[in-house]
Amino acid sequence: MLNKIYDWVDERLDITxxxxxxxxxxxxxxxxxxxxxxxxxxxxxGLTFFITVIQILSGMFLTMYYVPDIENAWKSVYYxxxxxxxxxxxxxxxxxxxxxxIVMMFLHTLRVFFTGSYKKxxxxxxxxGVGIFGVMLGLGFTGxxxxxxxxxxxxxxxxxxxxxxxxxxxxxxxxxxAGDATILGAQTLTRFFAIHVFxxxxxxxxxxxxxxxxxxxxxxxxxx
Amino acid sequence: MSNNRVSRRQFLGYTLTGVGGFxxxxxxxxxxxxxxxxxxxxxxDGDFVQTAQKISELSNEPTRVDxxxxxxxxxxxxxVTNSAxxxxxxxxxxxLSPVCKHLGCTVNWGGDTAHPDQFFCxxxxxxxxxxxxxxxxxxxxxxxxxxEISEKDxxxxxxxxTENTLI
Amino acid sequence: xxxxxxxxFVGDSRVKxxxxxxxxxxxxxxxPGRTEAFWPDFLLKEWMVGAVFLIGYLxxxxxxxxxxxxxxxxxxxxxxxxPDWYFLQMYQLLKYTYASGPYNIIGAIIIPGLAFGAxxxxxxxxxxxxxxxxKRPLPTAFMLLALASMIYLTWESVVNHDWxxxxxxxxxxxxxxxxxxxxxxGYLxxxxxxxxxxIACHGADLAGGAAxxxxxxNELTADEVAEIMVNGRGAMPAGQWAGTDEELQVVAEFIAxxxxx
Numbered sequence: 001m002l003n004k005i006y007d008w009v010d011e012r013l014d015i016t017x018x019x020x021x022x023x024x025x026x027x028x029x030x031x032x033x034x035x036x037x038x039x040x041x042x043x044x045x046g047l048t049f050f051i052t053v054i055q056i057l058s059g060m061f062l063t064m065y066y067v068p069d070i071e072n073a074w075k076s077v078y079y080x081x082x083x084x085x086x087x088x089x090x091x092x093x094x095x096x097x098x099x100x101x102i103v104m105m106f107l108h109t110l111r112v113f114f115t116g117s118y119k120k121x122x123x124x125x126x127x128x129g130v131g132i133f134g135v136m137l138g139l140g141f142t143g144x145x146x147x148x149x150x151x152x153x154x155x156x157x158x159x160x161x162x163x164x165x166x167x168x169x170x171x172x173x174x175x176x177x178a179g180d181a182t183i184l185g186a187q188t189l190t191r192f193f194a195i196h197v198f199x200x201x202x203x204x205x206x207x208x209x210x211x212x213x214x215x216x217x218x219x220x221x222x223x224x
Numbered sequence: 225m226s227n228n229r230v231s232r233r234q235f236l237g238y239t240l241t242g243v244g245g246f247x248x249x250x251x252x253x254x255x256x257x258x259x260x261x262x263x264x265x266x267x268x269d270g271d272f273v274q275t276a277q278k279i280s281e282l283s284n285e286p287t288r289v290d291x292x293x294x295x296x297x298x299x300x301x302x303x304v305t306n307s308a309x310x311x312x313x314x315x316x317x318x319x320l321s322p323v324c325k326h327l328g329c330t331v332n333w334g335g336d337t338a339h340p341d342q343f344f345c346x347x348x349x350x351x352x353x354x355x356x357x358x359x360x361x362x363x364x365x366x367x368x369x370x371x372e373i374s375e376k377d378x379x380x381x382x383x384x385x386t387e388n389t390l391i
Numbered sequence: 392x393x394x395x396x397x398x399x400f401v402g403d404s405r406v407k408x409x410x411x412x413x414x415x416x417x418x419x420x421x422x423p424g425r426t427e428a429f430w431p432d433f434l435l436k437e438w439m440v441g442a443v444f445l446i447g448y449l450x451x452x453x454x455x456x457x458x459x460x461x462x463x464x465x466x467x468x469x470x471x472x473x474p475d476w477y478f479l480q481m482y483q484l485l486k487y488t489y490a491s492g493p494y495n496i497i498g499a500i501i502i503p504g505l506a507f508g509a510x511x512x513x514x515x516x517x518x519x520x521x522x523x524x525x526k527r528p529l530p531t532a533f534m535l536l537a538l539a540s541m542i543y544l545t546w547e548s549v550v551n552h553d554w555x556x557x558x559x560x561x562x563x564x565x566x567x568x569x570x571x572x573x574x575x576x577g578y579l580x581x582x583x584x585x586x587x588x589x590i591a592c593h594g595a596d597l598a599g600g601a602a603x604x605x606x607x608x609n610e611l612t613a614d615e616v617a618e619i620m621v622n623g624r625g626a627m628p629a630g631q632w633a634g635t636d637e638e639l640q641v642v643a644e645f646i647a648x649x650x651x652x
Contacts, residue, residue: 006414012401016412023430024417034436035425043440050441054251054448061255065298074462075299078563081459083298084261086254092452093254100448102477113513113534116522123514130511137477144475150561153463154472158482165499185465224523233416236431243438250445 025216030223041115042220044108051101052208056201058094066146068193070186073148098140105136117221125214132207135200142196148189156192157184272374272381277310279317279380286311286333286343286354289319291382308371308382309333309343311354320356321369321385331368343368355390367391460561469626470560473552480541483548506537556625564605571597571607577645585634586642589620592627597649603627607649617643 010016029035031042065080065087067073080087109129112118118126145156164174171181179187230238275291292305308319309331322330324345331352335344342359343352351359356368370390372383399408419426427433474482481503484490490498509516517530524531572578581589581597592603599605603626611619620639623629632639 010411010414012404012406014406014411016414020412020414020417023428025429026417026419026422026426027429027433028422028426029424032425032427032433032436043437046437047441047444050444051448057251057255061259064259070463072299074459077459079299080258081457084258085264086258086261088456089254089449089452090258092455092457093448095457096448096451096455099476109510110534110538114524114531116517116524116527118514119517119520119522120514126514127511130507133510134507140475140477147459148463149460150463150467150470151460151473153465154470155474155478158472158474159478162481162485162499165495167496167500221522233431236435240431240435240438243435243442247438247442247445250442250449254449 021216025219028220028222031220041107041111044104044111048101048104048108049208051097051104052204054093055097055101058090058097059197061090062094063197068146068190070148070189073146073189077147077149094143098143101136102140105133109133115221115224122214122218122221125211125218128207128210128214132204132211135204135207139196139200139204142192142200145189145192146196153184156188160184160188272372272376272383274376275380275382277380278378279375280378282310282312282317282380284312286320288322288333289380289382310373310380313355317373317375317380318355318390319371319373319380319382320388321371323369323385324350324364325358325366325368326350326364356388357391459563461563471553471557473557476545479548480544483544483551486548509533559604559625571649575645577642577648580634580638580642581645585632585638587633588631597646606646609646609649611647613640613644613647616646 031039033039033043062080065076065084067076077091081091082088112126112129141156141159145152160174160178163177164170166173175181177188177191178184179191271293273291273293275289277287277289286309288307289310290305290307292303295302295304307322307330309322310317310319312318320343322332324331324347326345326348329345329347331343331345331350333343334340335346336342336349336351339351341354343354343356345351345364348363350362350364352364352368353359356370358364358367367388367390369385370388371385374381374383400406401408416428416430419428473479481498484502485495485498487498488494490502513530517527519527521527580586582595593599593606594603597606609616617639619627620632620643621629623631632642634642
């Protein structure tokens with residue numbers, strides 16, 4: 001049945017080359033933990049992606065209840081965590097995932113660094129990876145404010161002050177981030193929400209696509 | 225011996241589907257339950273709401289009674305004002321919902337001068353008889369809802385709307 | 392591309408009607424060593440790791456509900472902020488003399504900028520062909536140094552942070568319903584001349600303020616209250632009570648009685 005559907009689509013769209021291109025690539029022995037246990041260090045990139053998928057999904061579901069507004073943000077988070085079934089787990093997945101993704105990404109970066117995998121011809125992919133690192137930190141920073149609780153507000157105050165200490169354009173960046181030159185409030189929250197939910201994820205998708213395309217293009221780096 | 229021996233490739237395919245399904249379920253199950261919570265949440269029995277209408281002052285002519293109560297909508301609590309058309313039918317007190325069964329406009333008693341003894345919906349000219357029965361040939365498809373009612377110290381209490389039981 | 396005379400297409404499309412690619416995996420037997428196919432052999436192993444990881448991850452979320460502190464209150468000036476753990480190193484860096492004050496720009500911009508910039512430019516700074524970390528000592532040494540300082544800074548910031556105070560300051564304040572007997576001797580003493588500095592922070596309604604927690608709904612015994620009144624606690628300085636010791640005892644008992652039924 002499934003094969004028939006596949007053939008029907010394939011006859012019209014010739015999807016086999018696309019599909020085989022995704023499925024067919026070799027996994028050499030030196031990255032396979034089944035052959036050399038120490039190759040588990042090659043898992044961190046995949047786990048980073050796995051958590052990223054969980055983050056995207058849980059984030060999508062959280063916005064069903066969350067309101068980016070200083071009057072209601074905290075109340076809605078409190079509500080979804082305490083009143084909605086599994087709210088504690090879905091928010092927990094997003095909260096802990098945010099930390100875990102940083103850990104995994106950090107370990108992945110160290111693996112790539114210490115195996116020297118960033119060297120020619122993989123310089124561009126390393127740059128894209130560092131870009132993903134920055135975007136993830138940005139997602140962590142903007143997401144921290146969204147529950148609008150005490151630690152969110154004051155940690156963001158500190159973060160914005162750090163941005164303000166950039167020479168020459170610091171005050172501009174601060175106003176741009178906070179939405180107001182002096183107040184950290186309603187306009188900050190909506191801005192951070194927009195950045196966290198639309199702008200940074202969009203950048204992240206592009207960078208991830210580039211990252212994966214380049215890996216497929218170049219293959220995994222050889223044994224040391 | 226069966227001829228349908230499972231090949232290595234098929235076996236890998238099945239396990240891959242199984243493990244993938246497990247991961248998808250583990251990830252999505254909490255999230256889907258989280259999302260569908262509103263349909264599964266139990267609504268508490270509607271409490272009766274006190275009105276300022278004395279039952280002894282009701283007549284057999286429908287009068288509009290406003291009542292307000294605290295509505296809890298997720299994290300947002302607000303004061304909501306609703307109204308009911310209340311009249312006496314013998315000793316029984318009848319409270320009808322003013323929400324038209326056609327498209328949810330608000331009906332008025334005697335709103336149409338041609339039919340002073342009927343409820344009238346101005347949106348699409350729907351009409352109901354005094355007991356809430358929809359007049360055939362007008363847009364509404366069913367009778368007006370009826371409120372559960374109760375009494376306390378001579379004042380009218382209004383509960384949650386139910387199907388019309390008069391017809 | 393196999394294009395040419397005699398080619399057959401599906402309708403008027405560009406999709407070939409004959410000689411399509413068979414949906415068969417490639418043969419990797421010619422590849423070196425024990426190379427195996429990504430799909431489905433290796434992916435299955437990856438997914439099994441993923442499934443185990445997911446179970447651990449879900450257990451973590453169940454065991455440790457994500458924290459939510461009280462609603463943000465910008466007027467609270469006593470709150471000591473703390474960033475998410477991966478920013479702690481930077482938070483700590485900004486406490487040092489040569490990374491703060493007039494040198495703030497060094498700690499806030501230059502050092503993180505250098506670190507991040509060096510990381511991004513690693514392929515262009517380390518251009519030798521060697522890949523083993525042991526054969527390129529400089530990059531390895533720099534990375535280990537950076538790692539060590541990050542771990543050290545994070546550690547320093549963790550041990551120097553008052554976690555108990557941090558937990559207390561963010562707690563969600565329940566609305567407490569405590570009847571205050573305004574004719575009680577303790578209340579009169581507390582709101583009188585002797586208790587002026589108590590009221591200044593804790594408020595005449597004893598509901599607390601920006602600088603102090605509420606007195607109503609406390610969880611202390613009379614002795615503990617008396618102790619705090621004498622010696623202070625947290626941000627509260629010692630010796631705030633201006634009355635006699637007997638009066639102090641009465642007030643302590645009064646405050647300890649302000650509990651929810």
